[in-house]
Amino acid sequence: MNARYEPENRYQAHLLRLLRDHGPRSRSELGDAVQVSRSKLAVEVDRLVELGLVEPAGLAASRGGRRSGIVRIASATRFVGVDIGATSIDVALTNGELEVLGHLSEPCDVRGGPEAVLERVFALVDKLRQVDPFPRVHGVGIGVPGPVSFREGTPVIPPIMPGWDRFPIRGVVGRRLDCPVLVDNDVNVMTLGERHAGVARSIDDLLLIKVGTGVGCGIVVGGRIYRGVSGSAGDIGHIRLDESGPTCVCGNSGCLESYFSGWALARDAEAAASSGTSPFLGRRSAETGVLTAADVGDAVTAGDPAAMAVVREGAARLGRVIAALVSFFNPGMVIIGGGVAGIGHPLLAEIRSVVYRQSLPLATENLPIVLSEPGGTMGVVGATHLISDHLLTMG
Incomplete structure (x- = not known):
């Protein structure tokens, strides 16, 4: 594999995207897909082989003449996806087809600051190297739980990330791992993961609402993430619902996030436990000393x-x-x-009821509102999709 993951022209980039998204293909199939002459295709594929970006993978079944050679993205290709949450870190290693080869997760408080958190990220990458001793990382995608200047690769005044404002994540990680790096907010990378490997694989226009410690919305228009002019599109958690509402972490009052988010649920759970209105949460509080949104879920399951x-x-x-x-x-x-x-379902049922009742029938008559697939890899897979898309965009 060459030192950098760099196709030389748009034909090569297109071929690599096809191989990434659809796996090994014969030269004949690739020619049909990109609609170039056989001679032009041969030149571009041979050049990709020379560059170390693709490799032969046997012969296809005969179409009546000489059997066409199969090629695939080079087996040494490695991307790293990083999903930094408010209370945890996920790191995954994928091949060039974005198949997860290794996935590690650990608790981590994002409030510990960028240096401490990124050292944990590097430690997890080193652990993945022990399982798969890959020669180099060809690109890293990173999601963080706050507003991001996509152009600069830095968080911008993130409400739940003290000490991260304008921290040069892209530069720090790029120098440490010696590869290209892209940084986006965690909702966008999760949305990319759902489009690549989740419930939205055939959907070109969609919304993903992520409700965790905060609330955000990933927006896909025409198959592409929409970030807005400065990268802040989809920050719905700070839509103000009531000026006299609870104080939000952003400093304003009555934001959606202050009513319904992980931290808001924990606050309401503590109130229900201390007031005695929830015997279940009262017992759980006595056992653990602190309540979380997960405890509210357990209480709902218990009725x-x-x-x-x-x-x-x-x-x-x-x-x-x-x-x-x-x-x-x-x-x-x-x-x-x-x-x-x-x-789960109690949450989804209420959301569906409100949306189907309040939106116009033309907008909702064929609108599925679904839960994200469980499994915990959509964020890291989306992060690898982010960086691989960047590297495969030419002209």
Whole structure:
């Protein structure tokens, strides 16, 4: 494999995207897909082989004449995806077809600051090297839980990431791992993962609502992530619902996130436990000393009326925001993801009820509203898709 993952022209980039997304293909199949002459295709494929970007993979079945050679992305290709959350880090290693070869996760408080958190990322990459001693990383994609200047690769005044403002993540990671790096917010990378390997594989216009510690929205228009002018598109968690509402982490009052998010659910769970309205959460608080959104989910599963009321009220507020987005954007699918989505059907049912009731029938008559697939790799897979797309964009 050459030192850099660099196709020389748009034909080569197109061929590599096909091999990434569809796996090994014969030269005949590639010629049909890119619609170039046989001689032109041969030149470009042979050049990719010379560059070490693709490699032979046997012969295809005969079409009646000489059997066509199969090629695939070079087996030494390695991408790293990093999904930094508020309370955890996920790191995955993939091949050139974005198949996960190794995946590690550990608890980590993003409030510890960029230097400490990124050292944990590098340690996880080193652990992955022990399992798969790859010669080099060809690109790294990173998702972080806050607003990101996509052009600069830096977080910008992220509410739940003290100490990260304008920190040069892209430069620091790029120098350490000696490869290209892209940084985006965690919702966008999760959305890319769902489009590549999740429930949205055939959907070109969609919204992904991630409800975790915060709330955000990934937007796909015409098959591409929409980030807006400065990269802040989709920051729905700070849409103000009521000026006299609870104080939000951003400093304003009455934001959606202050009513329904991981930290808001934990706050409401503590109130229900201390007031005695939720015996289940009262017992859980006595056992653990601190309550989380996951405890609210457990209480809902156990049929606790107070917890169910908290979830219904919060989901209804979220549903009203989604209904407005649906009326404005008219997506082909809405996906609900993030840690709070683990509450499952009671959450989804309330959101669906509000959206289908409040949005126009033309916008919702064929609109699926679904939960993200469980498994925990959509963020890291999306991050590798982010960087591989960047490297395979020519002209």
